[in-house]
Amino acid sequence: MSTPSYLIRRVLQAVAVIVIVTIVVFGLLHALPGGPARGILGPQATAQQIARFNHEQGLDQPLPVQYLHYLNQLLHGDLGTSYTLNAPVSRLIGERLPKTLVLTVLSMVIGLLLAIPLGMWQAVRRNRPVDYVITTLSFIAYSTPVYFLGLILILVFSQVLPWFPSQAPQGDSLAQVFSDPQALVLPVAAGAASMVAVFSRYMRAATLENLSEDYVRTARAGGSRSRAILRRHVFRNSLTPVIAMLGYYLPVLFGGALVVEQLFNYPGMGLLFWSAAQASDYPVLLGCVLVISAATVVGTLLADVVQRIIDPRVKAGRA
Incomplete structure (x- = not known):
């Protein structure tokens, strides 16, 4: 399959998944106790207020009509209104999402x-004491809950050793967040720890697999030095599974950001x-779910596209 055809197919698949996500979110909205009107207006709303709200919002129409109206609102950037903050959900997410992306991208990078x-270094030193030590530490870091790891970081590096503040940078703008880079150290470290543990294992396994390939033996027989083989051949081929997993790891990153930010x-x-x-603000909850789901789909799409570009074997296998 040619690259343009593959891209078109993957984009269509991504759009289909996003549509399914909107259907699920729409269903969750109507599955709220007392319906969307009760969830948005609150438990103190009267029957007359609920009836008027349903009529104004078109919630007394058939479900297919309501879904098309909901989809039209999404296409215009309308995610509803927060009834606790009395503000559009799209505006609230638009103000907060860039800060979450900063935290997530820094942790990921x-x-x-x-x-x-680290994974390549372990592969080169396979079954040596240092490999066993790093593997053990990776398993410990992977199995440690993010909130517990964050508490340890605060205790050690903010209380025992007062090197970094225990509270992340505050402010409504990105400039205010970056104005105190020292306060970003602990949140970013808490988010990056699990990534190091997981992806070092992937990189180790991929490097070991490539080191056993015929092209490595051929390069060694031709007189190429081990460092040159690792840098020119093994490194690029070993990145493919790491990039593929990166798109699927996005939900974990956003889930970890939820704990780290709190x-x-x-x-x-x-x-x-x-x-x-905490406030049962359902429009905000469902709006966040929709945005995170869409970001996950887009991240997976980008990972697949990049994987196809950097690895010719993917093209041959899917042709």
Whole structure:
């Protein structure tokens, strides 16, 4: 299959998944106790207020008509209104999402910068004491809940060793977030720890697999040095499964951001979601779910496209 055809097929699949997500969110909205009107207006709303709201919002029409109206609202960027903050959900998410992306991207980049060379280093030193030690530490980091790891970081590096503040940067703008980079260290470290643990294992396994391939033996027989083989051949081929898994790991990153933001009081979308859950603010909750689901689908699509570009074997296998 040619690259343009593959891209068109993957984009159509991504659009179909997003449509399914909107159907699920629409169903959850109507599955709220007392319906959407009760969830939005609150438990103190009278029957007359609920009836008037249903008529104004078109909630007394057939479900297919309601879904098309809901889809039209989404296409125009309307995710509803928060009844606790009395503000459009799209505006609230638009203000918080960039901060969550900063936290997530920094955690991802730092995690990969540590995990990729660490995994290759373990593969080269396979079954040596240092490999066993790093493997053990990786399993411990992977199995440790994010909130517990964050508490340990706060205890050690904010209380025992007062190197970093225990609270993340505050402020409504990205400039205010970046104005205190020292306060970003602990939240980013908490988010990056699990990435290092997971992706170093993927990189180790991929490197070991490539080291056993015929092209490596041929390069060694031709007199190529081990470092050159690792840098020119093994490194690029070993990145393919890492990139493929990166798109699927996005939900984990956003889920970890929810805990990290609440723990460090970081004013991102995760903290917004947490506050909305505490107040049963269903429009905000479902809006966040929709945005995170769409971001996951887009991330998976980008990972598949990049994987196809960098690895010719994927093209041959799917042709």
